[in-house]
Amino acid sequence: MIHTARILPTYAADTSGVCSALYELGGMTVIHDASGCNSTYTTHDEPRWYDRESMVYISALTEAEAVMGDDDKLIDDIANAAAELSPRFIAVCGAPIPMMVGTDFQAIAAAVEAKTGVPAFGLHTNGMRSYLAGASEALETVAKRFCRRDAARSKELSANIVGATPLDFSVNGSVESIRRWLVDSGFRVISCMAMGSGLDEISLAGGAHVNLVVSYSGLAAAKALRERFGTPYVAGVPVGAGFARTLAAALASAAENGENAAPCARRRNGARGGLAVVGESVFAGSLARAVEAETGRPVRVLCPLETEDALTAEGDAAIPDEDDAAREFAAAAGVIADPLYRPVCPDGVPFYGLPHQAFSGRCYQKSVPNLINRNLRLWKTI
């Protein structure tokens, strides 16, 4: 059945994507909702919640306020909180109720900015799209509003990491490993959007020679940086030692010739009946290439989330619904996916669990492996 899931959970929602992307930037993020979105976010989607403070709030929208369209209360509440907290910026996003009553978050943000003097922006979330849509719009907005036009191009070769959130990389040291790998590959890291960098570092992102897009969440921001500064982007995650070398070479080429590239999608054509990787397109594509590099086997990506053609290879398939996943799994020689996909994988098809925070939340958080720039030793498993 279309849009029906009997067994599988859904991915983290767009509101969680916004909060996750903006978490470390010193701004205030307000979800306009009765409640529920924030507890889902803090309990399941945000591993930093108990270790690191961030200004993430819920508006506690009431039925009467929703029916009456009382935007002024929201605007006043945000202004009062901002006066106390002095955030660097204010992001306002909505959940299903505001979506149903047609709340105009851009207009609300404009009113908040006029009232507080703090840069404010509204985001088009509705609690029903995936985290990628929310994180993508949030990072794109940060790139457009806070990256300084006068940022000078650095003298030494440099790069930004764009699209890193714990929803895709957990907090297991993977992002730090990507930073180290970049440095070892000859790049100074100007900023990481948005783990481990503050707004001041990100404001200098225009000085980089190339942007490394590590998830679909970062693609729109990278395109905005391309438009503003002419910086090329390269899509891929340095998963596995072999693919990490390929990706480093692609980054160096892009920095040299100014051309965008998507090494995560430049794979041998995976076919039905072969090995399949399930997940976010940039990471899954990179893992597929890493497996291909180590085993020589072509691997296809089964993508349950938003992506675009440039990030996919021939033979890849979208699996937006549970039925699609079950059908493609049944035809595969093996499936690499979050453990919560296991129940829709037929018994005879080998299943390799790889936890993804955005899908299984904290269920397997402690066992998310760091696969960056290391030999995957796949001969032991696949």
Added chain:
Amino acid sequence: MIKIAVYGKGGIGKSTVTANLSAAFARLGKKVIQIGCDPKADSTINLLSGGTVMPVMNYLREFDREPERIEEIAKKGFGHVLCIETGGPTPGLGCAGRGIVTTFNLLEDLKLFETYKPDAVLYDVLGDVVCGGFAAPIREGYASEVLIVTSGEKMALYAAGNINSAIHNFADRGYAKARGIVLNRRNVENEEEKVRAFAALAGLPVIADIPRSDDILRYEEMGKTVVEGDPSLPVSRRFFALAKTLLEEGENDE
């Protein structure tokens, strides 16, 4: 590009005014999109020779998926005016206002303006600004100006007052501004005086004065606007005059 939303009391002649204005723009060589924002989905009927286009809400209901191409939910009518109707949910169910927001989001996803590159976009909106959804056409990025259609009838003027107040309430949001009143005559007593008094009070000009005309009805019976049927008629010339005024202002603004 000029972008205009047409509001007014139910039954006052918004669709007649909007469709004739679209036809006039088209006859003046302009590329036009008309978007009907009423669950009845009959805004563009007289641009389509009495035919219909599949409303966006009907498409979603029938196919249980979003359209992938503009052509699936749009039809070219007289003068190549691109006709779109939001339609609405099953009568008595769902949320018509939300349907308008959904339609607009969809048109944005389909990059309607970027691909079609219209000179004029007209939104024909249901009776009153009853909720957030019906204010969607005047949000930033959609219409930049509002025409309020009224006759001299008391309830029509009352509705026009409400619409004008709603627009004023949104002044700090960067929404569309009220451009003026279109007097669509019903031949009530002292009609012009009443409407001009209202307009003066509201601080708005009467930008067009459309006479009561059997010609409009005659051509609508044939599934046409009067501008299509006979552009030389006095009533048609009123629509051309309104179109030219709006175009000239639009060009000056650019």
